Each structure stands twice: as structure tokens, then as C-alpha cells.
Amino acid sequence: MRKALFETWAGQQGVLRPFQALCEMDAASRKQIADMLNVNLNDAWENGCNQALYDLNVLVHELRSNPEEYEQTFGELPYDPEQSYNKDQAEACLIIGQDRKGIQARSHSTLKTIAGSENHTWPEVLVSVIQEFKIECHVAGKTEEQLESAIFDHFAEQEWDKKGEEERQEIEKFINDQPELIEKLKVAGLNTNKRRWIVNLMFQAAKQGGFNTYITAVKVAGWMNRTIGTKVMMKTVTKGLATVLRTVNVALWAWLVWDVLAFFFGPSRKRLIPVIALIHQHYLLEKIEALDDAPESRPVSAIQLVAGSVVAILVIAAIFFV
Numbered sequence: 001m002r003k004a005l006f007e008t009w010a011g012q013q014g015v016l017r018p019f020q021a022l023c024e025m026d027a028a029s030r031k032q033i034a035d036m037l038n039v040n041l042n043d044a045w046e047n048g049c050n051q052a053l054y055d056l057n058v059l060v061h062e063l064r065s066n067p068e069e070y071e072q073t074f075g076e077l078p079y080d081p082e083q084s085y086n087k088d089q090a091e092a093c094l095i096i097g098q099d100r101k102g103i104q105a106r107s108h109s110t111l112k113t114i115a116g117s118e119n120h121t122w123p124e125v126l127v128s129v130i131q132e133f134k135i136e137c138h139v140a141g142k143t144e145e146q147l148e149s150a151i152f153d154h155f156a157e158q159e160w161d162k163k164g165e166e167e168r169q170e171i172e173k174f175i176n177d178q179p180e181l182i183e184k185l186k187v188a189g190l191n192t193n194k195r196r197w198i199v200n201l202m203f204q205a206a207k208q209g210g211f212n213t214y215i216t217a218v219k220v221a222g223w224m225n226r227t228i229g230t231k232v233m234m235k236t237v238t239k240g241l242a243t244v245l246r247t248v249n250v251a252l253w254a255w256l257v258w259d260v261l262a263f264f265f266g267p268s269r270k271r272l273i274p275v276i277a278l279i280h281q282h283y284l285l286e287k288i289e290a291l292d293d294a295p296e297s298r299p300v301s302a303i304q305l306v307a308g309s310v311v312a313i314l315v316i317a318a319i320f321f322v
Helices: 005-013 016-024 027-037 044-055 060-064 067-074 084-097 110-115 122-132 144-162 165-177 179-187 192-207 217-228 234-247 254-263 268-291 302-321
Strands: none
Touching (some): 005 044, 016 122, 016 268, 027 268, 122 268, 165 217, 192 217, 217 234
16 A cells, blocks of 8 residues: 555654654644744645655656656645645644754754755654753664653653752652552553653643642642542543543643743754653653553452362373373
8 A cells, every 4th residue: 555645754754753643643732842843834734745745855846747646656645735634744744844943954953954964863863862962871772762761751850850849749749649540650661750740740730721829739639530530430540641631731831831932042952852752742641541441450369270270280180190
């Protein structure tokens, strides 16, 4: 089966992982990331198609004069901006690939960008950020997820360090008071920094816009019970939590706005840190959601153990006496 234009572009550019994450995000979250990078999503459909075709070394005017050739190459004509899924792909393409402003361009130094060097793949983007900010990570042999994780941990740790002692104590109290929830986050592979970050998101969500209002662990627990119903359906709380955090994702990042604005006046790569964190967070929430879809392991009853032992004894007896 032939791949469509944007999927072909993402594969050729080596950016499938961020491309898929951006396509799966809601439009508001994608717009927020575009704003962090100063990428304009107006006319995203036309500009996204042109960007992808340019990177694939396809002459747009020749291709559009020969639709049959295009369809043989990419499988479908990307001329319908009303198709929301395709529009999502066009926006993702611009966020990643737009000249001078997209993720790939910002992972280069200014000199390299002006010189028109080759686009970075996603692993190359991640390594450039790790090296620029001296993030603790031995990059050799690491997967994309592991490189993202190192950057995310660096980001989460910086945000944790900015918090006052009283706020830290409330977050830690919530973590200690919710062992079942925290255990699920551990099972999803979230380390201490990531667990603190998810709880931090919950604190921000509980505030619902009052980001300067002090909030306690007890209030957050009450919000969680009201919003997700943890007392009734604890076994599905992680899926409900991930869903809630997705729906208020833009508001959750509002308290970082001044930090993000500060990035605009710093090195180009610095803008990539919160962007990478958001993309990695998308996959973290997917892991959390997947916990409630996985079949639960059931404990073996005493009767089952006895029955199994009897069968084992009979089998051994048959071997020796037949």
C-alpha cells in the first residue's frame, strides 16, 4: 500500500515519532506547540503540502499539472483541506519542518540554518538538545524514547526546583496518600521525576485557571474523586486521569507561559525543551491509559494450587511406574 504525502515525508525525514504524536493531539495543544516555536499555522494545508513536497524534492507545479503521476507516487491527492485528519498532518509537518522556525530548523545552530544544511532526524534533534544543555545522558545506543525521557527529566527537575518548599511538601503528601495511583504510574514506567510531574499537572488542573492560588493535597484528592471517581472505580482511574489531563492540557501549561516567553529571546534550541517535553508527555499519557486496557492478572486460588500439585504428582508417578 502506498503511503500518503505527509506519512511519506515523515518517514523520509526520520521524524515519525513526533509527527504521530502531533497528529494525535487535539488542535489546541498543537497550536500551543506552534506558538512556542513561533510557527504560523494559517494556511497550514497549502503551506504544509508545499513544505513536504519541497523536502521530498518534488516540483509542485509539475506534479499538480499531472495528478495521475502524483497519485501513483503518494496514493491520494492532498487537495481537500476539509479533511480534518489530513489537516492535522499538514500542521504537524509545518511544526516539525518549517524553515527557520520548525523543530528541525531550531535544532541547528544559526550558522547551519543559514547555510542550508540537511534537516535533522528526530534522534539528531534530541541529541543536539542534550549536548547543548549538557543533560546527563549517554546518547550512544539510546532509543528515541530514552533520549526524550532524559530531556523530559531535565525539564521536570528544573520545574521542581523552582517550587517553594511548602508546595513541594503538598505534592509529596499527595504522592504518599495515593499509593495505589502512584503504583500504577510506576507500572507505566514513570520514574520519580515523571510521577511528580503528573501530580504537578493534577495540582494545576485542580486549580482550573487560578494558578496563583495555593492548593493542598487534600483539595487535589477531593478534585480527583469528584472528577474521576477514584473511590468507586479505582481500577480505571489511570485511564480517567489521562483523559482529564488531555482535555485540559493547554490550561495546564499556562503557568509556564513566562518561562516559554523567556525562551523566545534565548538560544533557538531552548524553545525545543518544552516542545520535546509535551511530545514525550503525550506518550506518557498513552502508557497510563494503556494500563486500564491490559488484562488484569488474577491471583491463583488455594484450590487451583492443590489441583496443580495433584496433577504434577500423577504425571511424575506415570513416568516412573509405566
